[in-house]
Amino acid sequence: MSSVKCQISISVDGFVAGPNQSIDNPIGEGGMRLHEWVFGTESWRALQGLDGGSASPDSDVISEAMAGIGAHIMGRKMFGGGDGPWDETWTGWWGDDPPFHTDVFVLTHHERAPLSLHDTTFTFVTDGVESALQQARAAAQGKDVAIAGGASVVRQYLAAGLLDELYLHIVPIVLGAGERIFDDVGDVALEPVNVVASPAVTHIRYRVVR
Amino acid sequence: MSSVKCQISISVDGFVAGPNQSIDNPIGEGGMRLHEWVFGTESWRALQGLDGGSASPDSDVISEAMAGIGAHIMGRKMFGGGDGPWDETWTGWWGDDPPFHTDVFVLTHHERAPLSLHDTTFTFVTDGVESALQQARAAAQGKDVAIAGGASVVRQYLAAGLLDELYLHIVPIVLGAGERIFDDVGDVALEPVNVVASPAVTHIRYRVVR
Numbered sequence: 073m074s075s076v077k078c079q080i081s082i083s084v085d086g087f088v089a090g091p092n093q094s095i096d097n098p099i100g101e102g103g104m105r106l107h108e109w110v111f112g113t114e115s116w117r118a119l120q121g122l123d124g125g126s127a128s129p130d131s132d133v134i135s136e137a138m139a140g141i142g143a144h145i146m147g148r149k150m151f152g153g154g155d156g157p158w159d160e161t162w163t164g165w166w167g168d169d170p171p172f173h174t175d176v177f178v179l180t181h182h183e184r185a186p187l188s189l190h191d192t193t194f195t196f197v198t199d200g201v202e203s204a205l206q207q208a209r210a211a212a213q214g215k216d217v218a219i220a221g222g223a224s225v226v227r228q229y230l231a232a233g234l235l236d237e238l239y240l241h242i243v244p245i246v247l248g249a250g251e252r253i254f255d256d257v258g259d260v261a262l263e264p265v266n267v268v269a270s271p272a273v274t275h276i277r278y279r280v281v282r
Numbered sequence: 283m284s285s286v287k288c289q290i291s292i293s294v295d296g297f298v299a300g301p302n303q304s305i306d307n308p309i310g311e312g313g314m315r316l317h318e319w320v321f322g323t324e325s326w327r328a329l330q331g332l333d334g335g336s337a338s339p340d341s342d343v344i345s346e347a348m349a350g351i352g353a354h355i356m357g358r359k360m361f362g363g364g365d366g367p368w369d370e371t372w373t374g375w376w377g378d379d380p381p382f383h384t385d386v387f388v389l390t391h392h393e394r395a396p397l398s399l400h401d402t403t404f405t406f407v408t409d410g411v412e413s414a415l416q417q418a419r420a421a422a423q424g425k426d427v428a429i430a431g432g433a434s435v436v437r438q439y440l441a442a443g444l445l446d447e448l449y450l451h452i453v454p455i456v457l458g459a460g461e462r463i464f465d466d467v468g469d470v471a472l473e474p475v476n477v478v479a480s481p482a483v484t485h486i487r488y489r490v491v492r
Contacts, residue, residue: 084464085462086295086462240294242452244473244474245471246467246469248464248467252295254294257456257458258456258458261454261455262456269474269486271473273474274486
């Protein structure tokens with residue numbers, strides 16, 4: 073069966089988003105510092121339809137992590153558009169050509185009709201993580217499913233024992249506050265299966281042991 | 283000038299000791315799981331005066347981290363013997379031949395005369411982290427000073443900007459609770475200078491950037 077994977081940037085003190093997250097700043101104060109290593113890479117730029125960037129070990133890590141992904145699952149905060157019933161003019165943070173290039177399943181408490189943008193259809197799932205995973209697996213047609221974030225969605229999949237692989241990009245900064253992914257997930261055991269060291273970031277790919 | 287170094291085992295969720303620490307169990311519930319990777323290594327066994335063990339990458343990491351250390355600094359909880367005035371029959375957890383093989387400076391609020399055991403003299407320092415470091419540097423005679431722990435001592439040296447190198451041994455377990463080393467240390471920036479991956483642990487050596 074296909075794997076359920078999550079890759080996420082995390083500070084050395086364990087935060088995947090900064091403090092004081094808001095609707096306008098879902099990654100929190102200082103949270104963008106977790107992602108700076110990504111923006112200069114060739115592989116990330118290619119996903120955005122951009123040329124250039126560097127062909128570094130970091131770039132290879134992104135390529136590898138994105139390869140074979142057939143569907144994404146994310147939380148409503150990551151998709152954006154506020155907390156209450158949907159304002160259907162909100163179409164996500166990513167413009168007309170989102171960088172996922174697969175179907176995306178958005179966990180939310182409020183129903184909304186599917187939204188198609190270029191090669192991506194966003195489907196809004198109101199009946200929980202297992203249902204979202206079932207739908208994502210069907211859409212992925214044998215490819216892997218990526219848990220895109222944010223932190224609370226990753227925690228839910230870890231706690232439910234539904235995650236097969238966790239790829240941490242350990243960024244050498246101390247955020248001091250923010251959101252964690254391992255709080256209240258229970259006794260999860262991991263096994264490091266690959267490590268890539270770059271000057272910017274240490275990438276550890278873990279298999280989740282059941 | 284010689285460097286001030288700390289090496290410490292840390293769970294993937296950022297704990298260096300488990301919850302419910304006590305005088306009898308200073309590393310907390312489950313905390314021993316952080317150190318299991320150490321006990322089978324040849325280099326650790328040699329420090330205890332024992333033969334055998336495996337000559338693994340983990341063993342090499344321990345050798346490298348211990349090389350060139352001329353003095354250790356630790357907190358009273360790590361040295362043991364309770365919280366109040368000293369019971370001078372307490373001589374540490376390590377028996378007659380402690381594994382440090384250098385002078386050790388113990389941070390405490392209670393005065394006590396120095397204690398010599400085999401090749402180690404424990405000196406009890408009541409006037410804070412800077413004084414302990416000054417004394418340790420003098421004793422180290424140009425070699426490096428190791429901050430041996432526990433967590434609160436590491437935090438104090440990080441927060442004071444006195445640490446030059448932090449070597450994290452990232453153990454793939456989730457402890458869920460316990461003591462952290464980065465709480466309230468301020469905006470510390472790190473630079474990864476070496477990474478060693480073993481099946482058991484990922485070792486990241488960071489330079490602390492000023």
